[in-house]
Amino acid sequence: MALRELSSLEKYLGQKKANKYSTQGDKKVPVLQNNNGPPLVGLVTIACHLAKEAKRPELLGDTAESRAVVQQWLEYRVTKLDICTKEDIKTVLKDLNLYLQDKVYLAGNQFTLADVFMYYGIHPVIVDLAIQDREQYVNVTRWFDHIQRYPGVRHHLPPVAVLRNRIYTSRHH
Amino acid sequence: MFMLCVSSCFRATEEEQQAQSKKALKKQQKEAEKAAKKAEKQAKMASEQQSAEEDDFAKDRYGVSAMVQSQQKLDRELVRVQNLTPEKADQLIWLRARVHTSRAKGKQCFLVLRQQQFNVQALVAVGDRASKQMVKFAANITKESIVDVEATVRKVEQKIESCSQQDVELHVERIFVISQAEPRLPLQLEDAVRPDGEGEEEGRATVNQDTRLDNRVIDLRTTTSQAVFRLQSGVCQLFRDTLTKKGFVEIQTPKIISAASEGGANVFTVSYFKTSAFLAQSPQLYKQMCICADFDKVFCVGPVFRAEDSNTHRHLTEFVGLDIEMAFNYHYHEVIDSITDTMVQIFKGLRDNFQTEIQTVNKQFPSEPFKFLEPTLRLEYTEAVAMLREAGVEMGDEDDLSTPNEKLLGRLVKEKYDTDFYVLDKYPLAVRPFYTMPDPSNPKYSNSYDMFMRGEEILSGAQRVHDAQLLTERAIHHQIDLEKIKAYIDSFRYGAPPHGGGGIGLERVCMLYLGLHNVRQTSMFPRDPKRLTP
Numbered sequence: 001m002a003l004r005e006l007s008s009l010e011k012y013l014g015q016k017k018a019n020k021y022s023t024q025g026d027k028k029v030p031v032l033q034n035n036n037g038p039p040l041v042g043l044v045t046i047a048c049h050l051a052k053e054a055k056r057p058e059l060l061g062d063t064a065e066s067r068a069v070v071q072q073w074l075e076y077r078v079t080k081l082d083i084c085t086k087e088d089i090k091t092v093l094k095d096l097n098l099y100l101q102d103k104v105y106l107a108g109n110q111f112t113l114a115d116v117f118m119y120y121g122i123h124p125v126i127v128d129l130a131i132q133d134r135e136q137y138v139n140v141t142r143w144f145d146h147i148q149r150y151p152g153v154r155h156h157l158p159p160v161a162v163l164r165n166r167i168y169t170s171r172h173h
Numbered sequence: 174m175f176m177l178c179v180s181s182c183f184r185a186t187e188e189e190q191q192a193q194s195k196k197a198l199k200k201q202q203k204e205a206e207k208a209a210k211k212a213e214k215q216a217k218m219a220s221e222q223q224s225a226e227e228d229d230f231a232k233d234r235y236g237v238s239a240m241v242q243s244q245q246k247l248d249r250e251l252v253r254v255q256n257l258t259p260e261k262a263d264q265l266i267w268l269r270a271r272v273h274t275s276r277a278k279g280k281q282c283f284l285v286l287r288q289q290q291f292n293v294q295a296l297v298a299v300g301d302r303a304s305k306q307m308v309k310f311a312a313n314i315t316k317e318s319i320v321d322v323e324a325t326v327r328k329v330e331q332k333i334e335s336c337s338q339q340d341v342e343l344h345v346e347r348i349f350v351i352s353q354a355e356p357r358l359p360l361q362l363e364d365a366v367r368p369d370g371e372g373e374e375e376g377r378a379t380v381n382q383d384t385r386l387d388n389r390v391i392d393l394r395t396t397t398s399q400a401v402f403r404l405q406s407g408v409c410q411l412f413r414d415t416l417t418k419k420g421f422v423e424i425q426t427p428k429i430i431s432a433a434s435e436g437g438a439n440v441f442t443v444s445y446f447k448t449s450a451f452l453a454q455s456p457q458l459y460k461q462m463c464i465c466a467d468f469d470k471v472f473c474v475g476p477v478f479r480a481e482d483s484n485t486h487r488h489l490t491e492f493v494g495l496d497i498e499m500a501f502n503y504h505y506h507e508v509i510d511s512i513t514d515t516m517v518q519i520f521k522g523l524r525d526n527f528q529t530e531i532q533t534v535n536k537q538f539p540s541e542p543f544k545f546l547e548p549t550l551r552l553e554y555t556e557a558v559a560m561l562r563e564a565g566v567e568m569g570d571e572d573d574l575s576t577p578n579e580k581l582l583g584r585l586v587k588e589k590y591d592t593d594f595y596v597l598d599k600y601p602l603a604v605r606p607f608y609t610m611p612d613p614s615n616p617k618y619s620n621s622y623d624m625f626m627r628g629e630e631i632l633s634g635a636q637r638v639h640d641a642q643l644l645t646e647r648a649i650h651h652q653i654d655l656e657k658i659k660a661y662i663d664s665f666r667y668g669a670p671p672h673g674g675g676g677i678g679l680e681r682v683c684m685l686y687l688g689l690h691n692v693r694q695t696s697m698f699p700r701d702p703k704r705l706t707p
Contacts, residue, residue, distance in 0.1 A: 130577075131564060131565070131581060131584075160565065161563065161564060161565030162565075163564055165588050166588070167584040167585055167587065167588040168584060
C-alpha cells in the first residue's frame with residue numbers, strides 16, 4: 001500500500017526514473033536506499049525527501065506555520081488514521097469535517113503533501129461510506145472530491161462518485 | 174378492637190408455635206401486627222367516611238353509577254368534547270369522557286377529560302355546588318375511568334395550552350363514574366405520545382413498541398394512534414370513492430385458495446378437511462378471472478397473507494391489500510394513469526380533509542409534508558439504473574433493486590424532481606411473476622411497474638398475459654405445476670381482454686404518507702413472524 005502511494009507520488013512529481021523500495025518489519029514500513037547516504041525509513045520521511053529532490057518544497061508548506069501544519073497532518077495520517085478501528089473512524093471523520101469547514105486544503109489555501117497522503121489514507125474509508133454518511137461529512141467529501149480530481153494525484157486509486165447536490169434534507173429519512 | 178384481634182390470633186396458634194422455630198414466631202407476630210394495623214386503618218377510614226357522609230350536602234352529585242344495563246332511557250344530550258367552544262359559554266351541559274389526568278390542589282381538583290383525540294380541562298372546586306368530599310372523590314377517580322359529567326362551560330382568560338379545547342373549561346356540577354379503570358395502567362398515555370428524544374433530560378420514560386403492541390387497546394387511545402387510524406380509514410374511503418367514480422366494481426374474493434399465486438415459497442398452508450389449502454397472497458387470480466368475466470374494471474379491499482419470515486420495519490404477515498385490475502384498450506399505460514390518478518386523489522383528499530390528523534401525528538413523529546406531481550412522474554427502469562450508477566452504485570442491468578438502493582433512488586428522485594411519489598416502469602422480466610407480459614421491443618424487460626412513496630415500494634403491478642398459450646409457456650419457464658393453475662389458465666381460453674392492475678398495501682401507504690418508520694404503527698393489530706396477539 002505504502003509503496004504504491006510512493007510510486008504515485010513519484011508520478012505526480014514527474015520523476016522519470018522510479019526509485020527502488022524495500023519494506024521492513026511486520027508493518028511493512030517502506031525503506032528507500034539512497035545512493036549517497038543512509039537509507040530513509042518511513043512513509044512520511046521518504047515522501048518529504050522526494051518532494052525536496054523534485055525541487056517542490058512548497059509541497060511541504062511555504063511558511064513556518066504551514067510547514068508545521070503539513071507535518072502535523074502527515075503525522076496524523078500515519079499515527080491516527082492508519083491504525084484506527086471502525087468505531088474510531090467516526091471520530092476521525094467528524095474532526096476532519098469540522099477542521100475542513102473553512103478550508104480548501106488541509107494547510108489552508110495551498111495544496112500540499114498533507115492533502116495527498118490524507119487522500120490516499122482515507123480513500124478506503126470514503127469508498128465504503130454510504131451516500132447518506134458522505135453527505136453528513138460534507139466538508140470531507142468536498143475536499144476528497146477536489147483532491148481526487150487534482151491533476152496527477154489519483155493514479156492507483158479508483159475514482160469515487162460524489163454527488164454535488166444534497167439529497168438527504170430532512171433528518172428523518 | 175386492636176388488642177382483641179392480636180390476642181385472639183396468639184391464642185389460636187399457640188399449640189402450633191411450640192413446634193415452630195423462634196424465627197417463624199417472630200414473623201408471625203409481625204404479620205399479626207400488620208393485619209391489626211390494617212384493620213385499624215380501615216376502621217378509621219370507614220368511620221371517617223361515615224361521618225363525612227352524614228354532613229355531605231353534595232352526596233347526590235357524585236358517585237359510582239350502577240352498571241349501565243339499559244334500565245332507563247334518559248332524555249339527556251351528551252355534548253362532544255370537540256364541540257366545546259366559546260359559543261357554548263355559560264351553558265349547562267352533560268358529557269361522557271375519560272379521565273385523562275387529575276390533579277388535586279387543596280380545595281380544587283383539575284381534571285383533563287378526554288374523548289378520542291380531543292380533551293378539555295374540568296374543574297371541581299369546593300363551593301355551593303361541590304363539597305369537600307366531592308372534590309376528594311373526583312381526585313381519587315383512577316386515570317382512564319369513564320365518567321359522566323354535568324358542568325357549566327366557562328370561557329378562560331388564558332388559553333389552556335395542554336388541551337385541544339383551549340378557550341373554555343368546565344365547572345363541574347355533578348360527576349359520576351360509569352366505568353372504573355384499574356389503578357395501575359400497563360403504560361402511561363403521556364409516555365406513549367412523547368416524541369423521540371424529548372424528555373430524555375428529565376429522565377422521563379418512553380414506551381417501546383413491543384409494550385405498546387402488547388397493550389394495544391390502551392396505546393390505540395393515544396391522540397397519535399387515533400389520528401393514524403382515522404387517516405387510514407380515510408385512505409380506504411378515498412380509494413373506494415375515486416374508483417367507484419371511475420366506473421370500477423368492488424368485488425370480494427376467497428382468501429382460502431388451492432394454489433399459490435406468486436411463487437410457492439411465502440405462502441401459508443392451512444389444513445382443509447382431508448387436503449391442504451393456502452391463504453391468498455393476493456386476489457391476483459380472482460380479479461383477473463373477473464376481467465375475463467366482463468367486469469371490465471374491478472377493485473378489492475381485503476386481507477392478504479405473506480409467510481415471509483422477514484422481521485423488518487415494513488413487512489407484515491397479514492395486511493390489507495387494495496387491489497385494482499382493469500381491462501385497457503391498446504397500451505398498459507392506460508392502467509398506470511388510472512392507478513396514479515387514484516393515488517393522487519387519495520393524497521389530495523388526505524391533504525385537504527385530514528390536516529388535523531396529519532398535524533397530530535407530526536407532533537410525535539415530525540416529517541416533511543408529502544409531495545407529489547401531477548401528472549405523476551414515470552421513470553423507466555434503465556433510467557433509474559443510470560441514476561444510481563451516476564451516484565456510484567454498482568449494479569447489473571437486470572438486477573432487482575435492493576432495499577437500500579430503492580431508498581437511495583427515492584432520495585435522488587426527490588432531489589431531481591421534488592416528488593415523494595413516482596412510478597418505475599419496465600422492470601426486467603426475470604424479477605417479475607410468471608403472468609407478467611414481456612416487453613414487445615426488448616424481451617429482457619416487461620410491461621411491469623412499481624410505485625414508490627418516500628423511496629419505498631407501495632404497489633407492484635403489470636400488464637398480465639391474457640393469452641393462454643403464452644401464459645402456459647411462462648408458467649413452464651417458472652416451473653409452476655400446470656395442473657394446479659388449470660382453472661386460471663383456462664379462463665383465458667374463451668376470449669380475454671388485455672388487462673393490467675396492481676396491489677397496494679394499505680398499511681404501507683399510511684406509514685409512508687405520514688413519514689412513520691414502522692408499518693406496525695399503521696396496523697391496528699399487527700401480525701408478523703413473532704406476533705400473533707393481541
